[in-house]
Amino acid sequence: MSCKQLCITLVAICSALLVIVLVRTFTLVPRKDVVIACKTADSDFIKLTDQILKRFQKALQIDTISFKRGEYNRDQLLLLGSHLQKSFPVVHSSPLVKLDIIANYSRLYTISGSNTSLTPYLLTAHLDVVPAIAEEWELPPFDAQIKDEFIYARGAIDFKQGIMGILEALEYLLSKGFKPNRSFYIGFGHDEEVTGVDGARAISQELQSRGLKQVEFLLDEGLAVLNGFIPGIKKPVALIGIGEKGFLTLKLYVKGEAGHSSMPLKETAIGILAKAVSKIEDNPLPSMLGYGPEKEMLEHLAHEMPLAARIVMSNLWLFGPIVSWFFSQKPPTNAIIRTVTSVTMFNGGVKTNVLPSDATAYINHRIHPAQSLQEIMDYDRAVINDDRVQISVEDSMVAAAGSPSGENDFGYQIISNSIRQIWTNATTAPGMMIGNTDTKHYKDFTKNIYRFSPTVMFPGDEKRFHGVNERISKNNYEQAINFYYHIIVNADKRLLMGNTDTRHYAMFTKNIYRFCPTVMFLGDEKRFHGINERISKKNYEQAINFYYHVITNADQRSLINIHQHSDEL
Numbered sequence: 001m002s003c004k005q006l007c008i009t010l011v012a013i014c015s016a017l018l019v020i021v022l023v024r025t026f027t028l029v030p031r032k033d034v035v036i037a038c039k040t041a042d043s044d045f046i047k048l049t050d051q052i053l054k055r056f057q058k059a060l061q062i063d064t065i066s067f068k069r070g071e072y073n074r075d076q077l078l079l080l081g082s083h084l085q086k087s088f089p090v091v092h093s094s095p096l097v098k099l100d101i102i103a104n105y106s107r108l109y110t111i112s113g114s115n116t117s118l119t120p121y122l123l124t125a126h127l128d129v130v131p132a133i134a135e136e137w138e139l140p141p142f143d144a145q146i147k148d149e150f151i152y153a154r155g156a157i158d159f160k161q162g163i164m165g166i167l168e169a170l171e172y173l174l175s176k177g178f179k180p181n182r183s184f185y186i187g188f189g190h191d192e193e194v195t196g197v198d199g200a201r202a203i204s205q206e207l208q209s210r211g212l213k214q215v216e217f218l219l220d221e222g223l224a225v226l227n228g229f230i231p232g233i234k235k236p237v238a239l240i241g242i243g244e245k246g247f248l249t250l251k252l253y254v255k256g257e258a259g260h261s262s263m264p265l266k267e268t269a270i271g272i273l274a275k276a277v278s279k280i281e282d283n284p285l286p287s288m289l290g291y292g293p294e295k296e297m298l299e300h301l302a303h304e305m306p307l308a309a310r311i312v313m314s315n316l317w318l319f320g321p322i323v324s325w326f327f328s329q330k331p332p333t334n335a336i337i338r339t340v341t342s343v344t345m346f347n348g349g350v351k352t353n354v355l356p357s358d359a360t361a362y363i364n365h366r367i368h369p370a371q372s373l374q375e376i377m378d379y380d381r382a383v384i385n386d387d388r389v390q391i392s393v394e395d396s397m398v399a400a401a402g403s404p405s406g407e408n409d410f411g412y413q414i415i416s417n418s419i420r421q422i423w424t425n426a427t428t429a430p431g432m433m434i435g436n437t438d439t440k441h442y443k444d445f446t447k448n449i450y451r452f453s454p455t456v457m458f459p460g461d462e463k464r465f466h467g468v469n470e471r472i473s474k475n476n477y478e479q480a481i482n483f484y485y486h487i488i489v490n491a492d493k494r495l496l497m498g499n500t501d502t503r504h505y506a507m508f509t510k511n512i513y514r515f516c517p518t519v520m521f522l523g524d525e526k527r528f529h530g531i532n533e534r535i536s537k538k539n540y541e542q543a544i545n546f547y548y549h550v551i552t553n554a555d556q557r558s559l560i561n562i563h564q565h566s567d568e569l
């Protein structure tokens, strides 16, 4: 090939790449319904009264701690149960609501809708919290004190705002006479923090034993309304978890030889294990960017970014390695692109002058959906590369596949629209839940599993999860209640409003109606988007006259003046 031909080929390749890059950059724009913003002045806005605030604080003061599987504060769970019972009298006495206490502490509410042809949906949350080291907190973790408009307490964002928010919304709706069309369930597990095997799993079994086969969608805790987490985007980004990372907890064990510390061996069990752990920390797993829900997330968000970032994010096939490097720099973004590794426990030795007879460490991986448990085990074994370190699986769960997040996916769009009614300046996008939830116990009921917590977060707040100074602002708690209010109201509809163009006009009126002047017989429904679509000449004449009457009737000042035919005037 001559130099000229080479140049022409290179220019052709670069031009083709440029065209692909630009086409992707300007065509990846997600659906954006027009939603009616929820305003504090709205007649159905639920205001954070003193009473509402006090019962939330009371719920936070009850230390429903889970320590390990089967080990949780049973008395406190019972106390929280009676607090809920007292705080929400309408919910607990409504003929539309049935409450079942499952496995002693979990709660399953069944809310009966009038239209049994609509598939019910499921809202879930958990009653338990993780322990807290009180001395490290600014304010005591189980006092729920308020400082600078924030309520500080263990469980404030994980996840008693969900428990109380859902019940506040339901209490309000029922007290206003709300009678749902669509039935729904509310499931509160009592041991989510220790895998939910006693609580959520039992709720799921109860639903199965009742013959429930399917729910329309499930909404559990999850991602949040994030400010400043995603490089290049200034406005809040509300991520709806459509997938969930798996987890793998490995136990590393080294058998040593006890003896007098004055005559040490070359290496002790602790030394051998420390080297293994150090190798694990020094060798993070590779980036999986582009192979999981994070790809969809970035493509959804690209149009919100400045041009250069938009080009990069719309074309991960080309710029993936740069983005991977960039995202690896901070823990929250690093968590979405790879399987992460945390050495969470290390034990060995009994006395300062005794050589340790053994040492144990635990490694907790959160697994990217594109990788298998086996791959991670093999990777760790190869990195440690020392047969003296025994590796066994303590606990595991495979990652959850991505739930649908398309234009017509009812659950996703209901959640997305409800978010945007509350956080009107936020953009929503599908994301990957980096922690774990109780949703694993409900996966047989639906593919439409979504994970979103109505929590507003700023950089640094991620450390409050399971850390110190967990808190929520009063305003955010009010938003959480109203978010669940809109979820319940929006999900009560048969169809997404977005199935017609009406969604683009929603800001102008609540009075939106859908009717085609078409006469149909059984079987004609297949003609829609099918074959042999047709209309009779007579029907077309009727359609013209129907619109004639719509225009002339709507021209009246009020309903009283409506006439039947112009010749009757």
Ligand SMILES: CCCCCCCC/C=C\CCCCCCCC(=O)N[C@@H](CCSC)C(=O)O
Pocket (backbone or CB within 6 Å): 158, 192, 193, 194, 195, 196, 222, 223, 224, 226, 229, 230, 247, 332, 333, 336, 434, 435, 436, 437, 462, 465
């Ligand atoms: C670019 C996007 C970055 C994403 C940033 C995320 C910021 C933080 C948002 C949400 C954090 C979610 C983590 C909290 C998980 C809460 C639930 C929980 O703790 N579950 C337990 C379950 C134990 S059972 C194995 C868990 O350890 O995961």
